[in-house]
Amino acid sequence: MxxxxxxxxxxxxxxxxxxxxxxxxxxxxxxxxxxxxxxxxxxxxxxxxxxxxxxxxxxxxxxxxxxxxxxxxxxxxxxxxxxxxxxxxxxxxxxxxxxxxxxxxxxxxxxxxxxxxxxxxxxxxxxxxxxxxxxxxxxxxxxxxxxxxxxxxxxxxxxxxxxxxxxxxxxxxxxxxxxxxxxxxxxxxxxxxxxxxxxxxxxxxxISRMIRIGQILDANSSVETKLSLLADLLGTTRIARARVSHIESLSRPTDLGLPAQPSSVTLEDETTGRIVRLEIQNEILLVLVDGAVTAAVPDMVTLLNSEQGTVVNLDDVQVGDVIDIMKITAAAQWYSETGLDLAEPKAFGIPIVHPRRRHA
Known part of the structure; x- marks a missing residue:
């Protein structure tokens, strides 16, 4: 309709x-x-x-x-x-x-x-x-x-x-x-x-999905309510609520003329003590928790302000910020062998095989 x-x-x-x-x-x-x-x-x-x-x-x-x-x-x-x-x-x-x-x-x-x-x-x-x-x-x-x-x-x-x-x-x-x-x-x-x-x-x-996401995030409701509604809509999971401890800009070269602003962000989950590392190349490509791959492209990873539930821009992240790190599963096609060939970390120059491929 x-x-x-x-x-x-x-x-x-x-x-x-x-x-x-x-x-x-x-x-x-x-x-x-x-x-x-x-x-x-x-x-x-x-x-x-x-x-x-x-x-x-x-x-x-x-x-x-x-x-x-x-x-x-x-x-x-x-x-x-x-x-x-x-x-x-x-x-x-x-x-x-x-x-x-x-x-x-x-x-x-x-x-x-x-x-x-x-x-x-x-x-x-x-x-x-x-x-x-x-x-x-x-x-x-x-x-x-x-x-x-x-x-x-x-x-x-x-x-x-x-x-x-x-x-x-x-x-x-x-x-x-x-x-x-x-x-x-x-x-x-x-x-x-x-x-x-x-x-x-x-x-x-x-487009209707993005509109619904906006309705959830722009609403005057609690962060936990927003996270619950996003989980129902998108199957999002919160990897961690963590404080930024270190930001590192890298000069890692990229292939294929990929537009890139490579950097890494390290955070600490103050509740559990887990160390979270984000690998960024214009977007978050990889999330490691205590060294283990927890999310990897084509998974989507986005950041929310832990107090307001608003989107945090990558270039606004500062040491001391407390952030919710959210994982969203991509469309099913991306987890096929052909899809992973096009979009897993190795396609971005990061020598890591997507966990879904290992379990296939």
């Missing part, structure tokens, strides 16, 4: 997108949310399920790809995504019938609403990650062998490119190079596929 979203939905979506990413710099999420809320004064955006589309309808993922430039430093002027969608339509000779988010967190969790407002296309309540990953090849559509191309990009400079590419890994290399040349970020449209392909290989309920 389709839904017309409200400005309150956008506020909640913003919070949910922030929670699922625990980002280095969440400014862009808030900038985009304000733009969308203003645009909703005279336009509406429709959220649909993939089942409401004809199986052969052409649908396309929209999202920002960044390389060294925070979007808030130079926000889009507004027509970049429309240009990308038009380029895909011209290349394929077909009309795009609906759009979906490239990722279900961070800035890309909210971008499709603006594109839906601009284009009058419905936004599908599905995505190909179920969370956010740094690489455009790290998708459930890739796991399902759905082609990534053609890919349309439009950047800060107003220049546009269409990349004819089949291999998602090769697409990653080409797109990163183009994004750098286009000024540091680009609006993109990629993974053009049928609604049926998205239904089979996508992750569903993405």
């Amino acid at each position: 389709s839904t017309v979203l409200t400005t309150e939905d956008v506020r909640n979506l913003r919070t949910g997108a922030h929670f699922l990413a625990c980002t280095i710099d969440p400014t862009a999420i808030y900038v985009y949310a304000e733009m969308i809320q203003r645009a909703m004064e005279d336009r509406s955006v429709e959220l649909v399920t993939v089942d409401e589309l004809a199986p052969d309808d052409l649908v396309v993922a929209v999202g920002m790809v960044t390389q060294g430039l925070f979007i808030a430093d130079m926000p889009p002027v507004g027509d970049e995504f429309l240009g990308c969608i038009s380029a895909i339509e011209a290349r394929l000779g077909r009309r795009v019938r609906a759009i979906y988010s490239l990722a279900a967190a961070n800035i890309n969790g909210i971008v499709p609403l603006m594109v839906g407002l601009q284009s009058s296309l419905p936004v599908i309540d599905s995505d190909p990650m179920g969370r956010v990953f740094p690489l455009i090849s790290q998708t459930t559509l890739n796991i399902g062998n759905v082609a990534i191309g053609p890919i349309a990009l439009m950047g800060v400079t107003g220049e546009r490119a269409v990349v004819e590419v089949e291999s998602p890994q090769r697409a990653e290399t080409l797109v990163r190079a183009l994004v750098t040349e286009l000024g540091g970020w680009a609006a993109t449209a990629m993974y053009p596929c049928s609604a049926h392909q998205l239904k089979v290989h996508g992750v569903h309920g993405s």
Whole structure:
């Protein structure tokens, strides 16, 4: 059943997108949310399920790809995504019938609403990650062998490119190079596929899930109530409530042009004395408790303020802070052999095998 979203939905979506990413710099999420809320004064955006589309309808993922430039430093002027969608339509000779988010967190969790407002296309309540990953090849559509191309990009400079590419890994290399040349970020449209392909290989309920997370976190209720509701909704578990004792910035190199701000955070659980270590590369990739792997990408890990139950940004973490470390299981596709090949710690240059693979 389709839904017309409200400005309150956008506020909640913003919070949910922030929670699922625990980002280095969440400014862009808030900038985009304000733009969308203003645009909703005279336009509406429709959220649909993939089942409401004809199986052969052409649908396309929209999202920002960044390389060294925070979007808030130079926000889009507004027509970049429309240009990308038009380029895909011209290349394929077909009309795009609906759009979906490239990722279900961070800035890309909210971008499709603006594109839906601009284009009058419905936004599908599905995505190909179920969370956010740094690489455009790290998708459930890739796991399902759905082609990534053609890919349309439009950047800060107003220049546009269409990349004819089949291999998602090769697409990653080409797109990163183009994004750098286009000024540091680009609006993109990629993974053009049928609604049926998205239904089979996508992750569903993405946007409505983020809205519900926002409703929980923005409510005037106790932290324990929020944690209980999140556990019911997402199956979240609290790894620890711990105090930050040490923050270390590292210069560890990364492969594949991964955008990275590598660092480690050490915390102490003052109730049990356990030592918790977070390994971070734009997001939390690994959690060790007394040296044992407790969470590892593709698991999601996010941080909450232990007193307010609000999301803690990674770059705001300071020695002495008491933080709830939350673990969320990713979509089932990510724990397949192919999914782990794409997204376990080894894919990020950390030589650790995901615990699920050992027990397979």
